Amino acid sequence: xxxxxxxxxxxxxxxxxxxxxxxxxxxxxxxxxxxxxxxxxxxxxxxxxxxxxxxxxxxxxxxxxxxxxxxxxxxxxxxxxxxxxxxxxxxxxxxxxxxxxxxxxxxxxxxxxxxxxxxxxxxxxxxxxxxxxxxxxxxxxxxxxxxxxxxxxxxxxxxxxxxxxxxxxxxxxxxxxxxxxxxxxxxxxxxxxxxxxxxxxxxxxxxxxxxxxxxxxxxxxxxxxxxxxxxxxxxxxxxxxxxxxxxxxxxxxxxxxxxxxxxxxxxxxxxxxxxxxxxxxxxxxxxxxxxxxxxxxxxxxxxxxxxxxxxxxxxxxxxxxxxxxxxxxxxxxxxxxxxxxxxxxxxxxxxxxxxxxxxxxxxxxxxxxxxxxxxxxxxxxxxxxxx
Numbered sequence: 001x002x003x004x005x006x007x008x009x010x011x012x013x014x015x016x017x018x019x020x021x022x023x024x025x026x027x028x029x030x031x032x033x034x035x036x037x038x039x040x041x042x043x044x045x046x047x048x049x050x051x052x053x054x055x056x057x058x059x060x061x062x063x064x065x066x067x068x069x070x071x072x073x074x075x076x077x078x079x080x081x082x083x084x085x086x087x088x089x090x091x092x093x094x095x096x097x098x099x100x101x102x103x104x105x106x107x108x109x110x111x112x113x114x115x116x117x118x119x120x121x122x123x124x125x126x127x128x129x130x131x132x133x134x135x136x137x138x139x140x141x142x143x144x145x146x147x148x149x150x151x152x153x154x155x156x157x158x159x160x161x162x163x164x165x166x167x168x169x170x171x172x173x174x175x176x177x178x179x180x181x182x183x184x185x186x187x188x189x190x191x192x193x194x195x196x197x198x199x200x201x202x203x204x205x206x207x208x209x210x211x212x213x214x215x216x217x218x219x220x221x222x223x224x225x226x227x228x229x230x231x232x233x234x235x236x237x238x239x240x241x242x243x244x245x246x247x248x249x250x251x252x253x254x255x256x257x258x259x260x261x262x263x264x265x266x267x268x269x270x271x272x273x274x275x276x277x278x279x280x281x282x283x284x285x286x287x288x289x290x291x292x293x294x295x296x297x298x299x300x301x302x303x304x305x306x307x308x309x310x311x312x313x314x315x316x317x318x319x320x321x322x323x324x325x326x327x328x329x330x331x332x333x334x335x336x337x338x339x340x341x342x343x344x345x346x347x348x349x350x351x352x353x354x355x356x357x358x359x360x361x362x363x364x365x366x367x368x369x370x371x372x373x374x375x376x377x378x379x380x381x382x383x384x385x386x387x
Contacts, residue, residue, distance in 0.1 A: 003117060004045045005037040005099040006087045007064070010074045011052025015203055020055055020103050025211055029201065030055060032106035034064045039110035042117045043099060047091075049083050050074075081182055084172070093174060100170035100183055107197040107210060108168045116169045116191040126186025128171040131163040132198040163190055166198035228344050228360075229382040233325040234315065235271060236338070237372065239282035239289050239303075241331035241348065245368035260292055261368055267376025268296045274383060279315055281308050283334055309337045329375055331355055331367055346375045 009030045013019040020030040030048065037046040048059035049067040051074035056066050067090045073082055084098060097120070099113065108130075120128040135156065138146040147162060148154060169191060176185045199210055237243060243260055271278060278298045282289060285304030293301040302311045316326070324343035328335070331351040339345040339358050347359040348371040356362050361378065365371040 001097070001121075002095045003043050003097045003099060004047060004087075004091060004095045005040075005043050005101055005113075006067075006084060007033045007037065007046070007048045007059075007101050007103060008080060008083045009048055009050045009052070009055050009059070009103050010069065010078075011050065011055055012074065012076070014076060016201070016207075018054075019201065020050075020052075021058065022207065024106060024207055025214055028058050029106060030058065030103045031062050033101045033103045033108075034059060034062045036108055036110045036113060037099070037101055038063050040113040040117075041110075042114045044095075045091075047087060049087055084177060084183060085181065088174065088177060093178075096174055098172050098174065098177060100172070102167055102200075104201040105166065105168040105198075106201070107199060107213065108193070112191075112193065113169060116171055119191055120171050120173075120189050123189050124187070125171075125189035126173045126176040127184045128169070128189040128191055129184060130166050130169040130191045130193050130198075132166050132193055132195045134162045134164050135195075163192070164198070166193060167200050168193060168198065225378070225382040228324075229379050231324045231343055232276065232327050232379065234277040234279060234319060234321055235327045235379070236279045236281055236312065236315070236329070236342075238328075238330045238332075238335055239280060240284050241351070241367040242329050243292070243368060243372055245366060259368055261370060261373070263370060264372035264376075265296055267373040268298070270380055271376055272297065274380065276379075277319060281305050281311050281338075283308070306334075308334060312338050312341075327375070327379065329372065330359075344379075346378075 007030065009020040011018065011020070016022060021028045024032065034046060034048065037043050046064045047067050048055065048064045049069045050056055050059065051069045051071055059066050067087055069083065069086065073086055080100065084100060088098065097117070099117070101113070116128055116130065137148050140146055148159065170183045172183050173186070177183065179185065196213055199206060199213070201207060201210065243264060245259060268278065277300070279300035280293055280298055281302045283305055289303055290301060300315065305311055323341045326342045327344040327346065328338045328342045329346045330339055331347055332355060333352060336355065336358060339347070339355065344361065345359040346361040346363065347355045348363050348365060348367040350366045351359070361375070363371050363374045365374045
């Protein structure tokens, strides 16, 4: 079975000038769909169909192959189906399924593309579209209700809701496309996505909305982590709520103790083997922390620090680094200033809300319960992928 993807990206756009090249979180819009397609495990070839030389250049630089679209298929009245049929002809029908990824729907993950491909195969479908579940009551412009009886208004949890086409993922069997001349036909399968991933870019405000969503959701899904990790040289850790769960344990003699995770220690060892410098900056003043860091062979340990940014800047100067060379793991308000500066900012799942909104990576693990190891694995995995 051979699966190809088509990303239609013409240069002209009535609503937004050069929309497909406009920067979204500092990256051209079309690049998101290219990278998502390239990272999907079940797509064999990624093509961008365009008539624009600048889009052509950006697409090739980011790993896609380009189908040179004739001018007559690059105007305001051109249908997406005609672009798909042209791509089919260009590829000499050498595929079984074609995946349409529209650049104006950048909120999708590579794994979702794979899930959609698996679903159409499992259900033996002829075509597939991505959808989200509607949760709104609709009315006609003549004052009549569409999807409910207003005289017998159902509770939202009791209503069988419709699904809304979100424009993100379409998959079509080759034979269906050639027969129907349409992206949809035959046995149609629906792949459900969250509503927050279903916004499309049609006007300038949509860029602001999607940038906000990317920042408040787990942004690493939308970033090129390989490039970020490639720049890292120093990993700095907070302790309380990062290496520990934030709790203080007292024995019968009122002696304090802290709980650390052994698996975090192995992650630290692996980072060191990969030549990363390691440091700790914590506001806590504890001999237990000092002894634990000695055991982990972390030499740059600063405890009882109230002004963390001062130590951060001193470490930058000491090792002649830029902000993008540093990763910081923090969980609370005192870490905010550093998290805003570094190349890779990370927090545990139970961090304070403002920290989660600021951090590039929000782990699914709690501090003291695998968070440090999770970040270590994230760095090492992407370091391996970039080599």
